[in-house]
Amino acid sequence: MLCHFQLLPNRKPKNASPRNTPNSILFLFKCSQLLIILLFQVYVLRFIFQYYSLPPLKPKTCEHGFVYVYELPPVFNKELLDQCRDLDPWHSRCNAISNDGLGPRATGEISGVPENLSPAWYWTDMFSGEVIYHARILKHTCRTMEPGSATAFYIPFYAGVAVAKYLFTNYTARERDWHSERLLSWVKDQPPWRRSNGSDHFIMLGRMTWDFRRSRDEDWGSRFIHMPMMKNILRLAVERDPWDALEIGVPYPTGFHPKSKLDLDQWLNFVRARNRTSLFTFVGGKRNVRGDFRTILQRHCYNESGLCRVVDCSGTRCYDGTSEILEAFLDSDFCLQPRGDAYTRRSTFDCMLAGSIPVFFWKRSIYHQYEWFLDDAPDKFSVFIDRKTVRNGTSIRKVLEGYSRDEVRKMREKIINFIPNFVYSLMPSDDDLGSGYKDAFEIAIDGVLRRMKEQNGMKINQMLN
Numbered sequence: 155m156l157c158h159f160q161l162l163p164n165r166k167p168k169n170a171s172p173r174n175t176p177n178s179i180l181f182l183f184k185c186s187q188l189l190i191i192l193l194f195q196v197y198v199l200r201f202i203f204q205y206y207s208l209p210p211l212k213p214k215t216c217e218h219g220f221v222y223v224y225e226l227p228p229v230f231n232k233e234l235l236d237q238c239r240d241l242d243p244w245h246s247r248c249n250a251i252s253n254d255g256l257g258p259r260a261t262g263e264i265s266g267v268p269e270n271l272s273p274a275w276y277w278t279d280m281f282s283g284e285v286i287y288h289a290r291i292l293k294h295t296c297r298t299m300e301p302g303s304a305t306a307f308y309i310p311f312y313a314g315v316a317v318a319k320y321l322f323t324n325y326t327a328r329e330r331d332w333h334s335e336r337l338l339s340w341v342k343d344q345p346p347w348r349r350s351n352g353s354d355h356f357i358m359l360g361r362m363t364w365d366f367r368r369s370r371d372e373d374w375g376s377r378f379i380h381m382p383m384m385k386n387i388l389r390l391a392v393e394r395d396p397w398d399a400l401e402i403g404v405p406y407p408t409g410f411h412p413k414s415k416l417d418l419d420q421w422l423n424f425v426r427a428r429n430r431t432s433l434f435t436f437v438g439g440k441r442n443v444r445g446d447f448r449t450i451l452q453r454h455c456y457n458e459s460g461l462c463r464v465v466d467c468s469g470t471r472c473y474d475g476t477s478e479i480l481e482a483f484l485d486s487d488f489c490l491q492p493r494g495d496a497y498t499r500r501s502t503f504d505c506m507l508a509g510s511i512p513v514f515f516w517k518r519s520i521y522h523q524y525e526w527f528l529d530d531a532p533d534k535f536s537v538f539i540d541r542k543t544v545r546n547g548t549s550i551r552k553v554l555e556g557y558s559r560d561e562v563r564k565m566r567e568k569i570i571n572f573i574p575n576f577v578y579s580l581m582p583s584d585d586d587l588g589s590g591y592k593d594a595f596e597i598a599i600d601g602v603l604r605r606m607k608e609q610n611g612m613k614i615n616q617m618l619n
Contacts, residue, residue, distance in 0.1 A: 218603035219305025220298035223291055230311045230337050241319050255285030266481040274417050278409045280500035284312040284360035290595045301346050306606040307355045311337050314361035317376045327371035334378040352386040354606050362393035362496040390598055393498040396522040403523040405576035405594045406500040408507050413580045422570055425509035428484050433461040434554055435486035437479050439468035451490050458551050483508035487562055488554050503576055506569045515541040526601050527575040535568040
């Protein structure tokens with residue numbers, strides 16, 4: 155048609171207005187074509203922009219939804235870090251919470267590990283989880299900046315850091331609760347909270363749950379968990395209350411933070427090939443308490459000096475970590491794990507990280523604690539000896555010698571397979587190495603999102619029915 159118009163003579167027909175001339179029609183036709191082409195290009199460019207502005211695997215890796223991170227007033231996190239010298243009545247906490255919670259590098263200060271893996275080791279404090287989780291979640295693949303698209307809402311409050319300075323000295327109950335009460339007062343005014351009343355919110359507690367469960371003013375800790383607004387909030391805690399369905403036990407941080415899949419694989423191979431010269435080991439300090447069980451274990455170990463290795467952590471000797479602890483675990487088939495201040499211990503994860511098999515004396519030290527990260531049948535990777543039988547004269551050595559070398563090998567292999575699940579790595583959260591590897595943090599956040607998505611699905615079904 156365009157060619158037809160071009161062959162027409164260039165003269166004005168009778169009674170023809172300028173609009174109806176062939177040249178005018180040709181002009182309009184060309185403009186229409188140009189407009190169509192421009193619209194098509196805009197559509198194509200928009201599609202390309204949307205496609206390539208997202209991480210390629212985001213729909214797949216975020217199948218359970220997205221997490222929104224509250225930007226809290228600094229008094230609830232950043233200012234606590236800035237005041238690190240005042241967080242402990244006896245020791246500065248500045249090193250412990252430095253480096254996004256990883257603590258100082260241990261390079262050149264830790265022995266017993268392959269030299270090329272030394273940069274992956276830090277002096278990480280066992281109560282620094284709140285800082286680690288906050289730093290990691292800000293970079294998480296499934297983080298969203300839009301509250302309306304979130305499946306879960308993370309409250310980055312450093313509850314354990316905030317209460318620590320008030321636990322061991324004569325502070326009032328009101329002082330111990332100050333940060334928690336103000337935090338909840340702030341959160342309740344946020345639109346996402348008003349929409350769900352907190353049922354899609356979660357928090358990470360870097361200390362044992364018992365530090366936040368004060369029933370009476372004169373008792374230990376804060377009453378954070380018993381505050382009315384906490385009744386719907388999901389809690390990740392390094393030690394959970396087994397009877398609280400809103401708590402999930404997550405691993406204590408260890409000092410090993412692999413930066414790559416190669417780091418991790420090299421450590422697993424090193425642990426697997428280690429020549430172990432001791433049957434069992436005990437790492438801990440006795441206490442001046444009548445009938446102290448750790449004193450009994452230490453004495454038992456000294457009496458079996460040819461088979462048991464002792465690292466005496468009395469006083470503050472092990473406060474910032476020591477290479478002697480890691481070497482003792484690396485050299486032993488089994489490690490004794492009595493309860494600490496609570497039922498669980500960071501030492502349990504240090505022990506397993508070295509491929510040593512934990513021996514428990516309280517079932518609450520491992521049962522119903524870390525099921526997202528370890529097998530739900532602890533007898534496959536650990537030994538349980540009732541503390542009462544030990545007090546009555548049962549020989550720990552004889553119990554452990556009763557396991558065949560093949561049984562020991564199988565338990566150790568089970569533990570080695572668990573190591574990736576309970577370390578906190580420095581690998582990219584979106585796993586661009588294609589390894590399929592998920593560390594403790596990734597497993598925890600995936601589990602929260604999955605639980606929140608299922609919970610939301612149940613609510614929708616209830617509304618429809």
